[in-house]
Amino acid sequence: MSGPSPICREIEAALKPSGMLIRGTVDFPAGEGPELTDGSHAASVVLLGNAGGSIWPAFSRWKARYDGSDPLDIWSKEIIRPLAQSLGGTAYFPSDQPWQPFQQWAMRAEGLKPSPLGILIHPEYGLWHGYRGAIGFAVKAGDNAVTHVGHACDCCNSKPCLTTCPVSAIAPNPADFAVSACRNHLATLLGRRDCMISGCAARNACPVGADYRYPVEQLKFHMAALG
Ligand code: B12
Ligand code: SF4
Ligand code: SF4
Known part of the structure; x- marks a missing residue:
C-alpha cells in the first residue's frame, strides 16, 4: 500500500x-x-x-x-x-x-x-x-503523481469573473490583467468601500469552490496587502 x-x-x-x-x-x-x-x-x-x-x-x-x-x-x-x-x-x-x-x-x-x-x-x-x-x-520527497487533469474554466460558460470587475481589469488571458486599473480603483473611495472590504469582486463571482471562500477578515487582510 x-x-x-x-x-x-x-x-x-x-x-x-x-x-x-x-x-x-x-x-x-x-x-x-x-x-x-x-x-x-x-x-x-x-x-x-x-x-x-x-x-x-x-x-x-x-x-x-x-x-x-x-x-x-x-x-x-x-x-x-x-x-x-x-x-x-x-x-x-x-x-x-x-x-x-x-x-x-x-x-x-x-x-x-x-x-x-x-x-x-x-x-x-x-x-x-x-x-x-x-x-x-536533494532526494525525491514524495509521490509526484498529478491528480487533476481537467480545467474548471473550460466548463464555465457564463465566466462571471470577466464581467464583475468594476474597472474591467480582468481579461480572458491572465497576462492581460490590468494591474494599474485595479490598483487605481482600490485607491478610490468606491474601491475602499467595495473590493477592499469584501474582496476582489471577480474572485468572489467564481462559482467553483465557493465553500472555501476566505472568511471576511482574511479577505480584508489580503486586499490590504494588495491595495
Ligand atoms: C508579482 C505577483 C503579483 C503581481 C502580478 C503582476 C503580474 N502581472 O505578473 C500583483 C501584485 C498584481 C499580484 C496580484 C495578486 N496575486 Co500575486 N503574485 C506575484 C508573485 C509574488 C510573483 C509572480 C511571478 O512573477 N513569479 C515569477 C515567475 C517566474 O513564476 P511563475 O510561476 O512562472 O509565474 C506565473 C505568474 O507570473 C503567472 N501570472 C502571469 N500573470 C499574472 C497575473 C496575476 C495577477 C497573477 C496572480 C499571476 C500571473 O503566470 C506565470 C506562469 O505560470 C507570486 C508568487 C511567486 N513567487 O510566483 C504571487 C502569486 C502568483 N499571487 C497570488 C495571489 C493570490 C494574488 C492576488 C489574488 C492577491 C490577493 N489580493 O489576494 C492578486 C490577484 C489579482 C486579483 N485580481 O485579485 C498567489 C496565487 C495563488 C494561486 N492560487 O495561484 C501567488 C502564487 C502568491 C502566493 N503566496 O500564493 N501578484
Ligand atoms: S468564473 Fe471561475 S471557473 Fe469561470 S472562468 Fe472565471 S475563474 Fe474560471
Ligand atoms: S480587486 Fe476589484 S478592481 Fe481589482 S481586479 Fe478585483 S474586482 Fe477588479
Whole structure:
C-alpha cells in the first residue's frame, strides 16, 4: 500500500497546528531544481500552503501579538524555516526575490491551470488557495503523481469573473490583467468601500469552490496587502 512518504508525513504532522497543508510535490530532472543551501540543485520540492481559510485561525491568533510589517510572510517563515532545517531541506518563500516559480511548480504538482485572474484554479478549492512556502530536498520527497487533469474554466460558460470587475481589469488571458486599473480603483473611495472590504469582486463571482471562500477578515487582510 502506498501512502505519504516519511518526509511528507513529518511535514504534515509539524504543520497541522498552523493549518498549512502539503499542496503537492514536484520532481526535477538533474540540475533543473532550485538551488539548495549547499549549492546543488533540488531533486524535489514540497509545496506548502492554505486551502480556504485553513491557516486563518492560527495566523490571526499569532498576528494579534505582532505589530511589524508583512505578518503573513514572517509567520510562514517562522514555521517553515525551522521545519526545513530539521529535515535537511532548503526553504523557499513566494514573496522572496528572486521569485521562485511557485505557480509553475503548482501546475506540475497538481495539474492546476491558470484562471483569467492569474490565480490558479483548483477543482475543489476554486480560487481560494495559496502558497506559503516550499521545501527543497536533494532526494525525491514524495509521490509526484498529478491528480487533476481537467480545467474548471473550460466548463464555465457564463465566466462571471470577466464581467464583475468594476474597472474591467480582468481579461480572458491572465497576462492581460490590468494591474494599474485595479490598483487605481482600490485607491478610490468606491474601491475602499467595495473590493477592499469584501474582496476582489471577480474572485468572489467564481462559482467553483465557493465553500472555501476566505472568511471576511482574511479577505480584508489580503486586499490590504494588495491595495
Ligand atoms: C508579482 C505577483 C503579483 C503581481 C502580478 C503582476 C503580474 N502581472 O505578473 C500583483 C501584485 C498584481 C499580484 C496580484 C495578486 N496575486 Co500575486 N503574485 C506575484 C508573485 C509574488 C510573483 C509572480 C511571478 O512573477 N513569479 C515569477 C515567475 C517566474 O513564476 P511563475 O510561476 O512562472 O509565474 C506565473 C505568474 O507570473 C503567472 N501570472 C502571469 N500573470 C499574472 C497575473 C496575476 C495577477 C497573477 C496572480 C499571476 C500571473 O503566470 C506565470 C506562469 O505560470 C507570486 C508568487 C511567486 N513567487 O510566483 C504571487 C502569486 C502568483 N499571487 C497570488 C495571489 C493570490 C494574488 C492576488 C489574488 C492577491 C490577493 N489580493 O489576494 C492578486 C490577484 C489579482 C486579483 N485580481 O485579485 C498567489 C496565487 C495563488 C494561486 N492560487 O495561484 C501567488 C502564487 C502568491 C502566493 N503566496 O500564493 N501578484
Ligand atoms: S468564473 Fe469561470 S472562468 Fe472565471 S475563474 Fe471561475 S471557473 Fe474560471
Ligand atoms: S480587486 Fe476589484 S478592481 Fe481589482 S481586479 Fe478585483 S474586482 Fe477588479
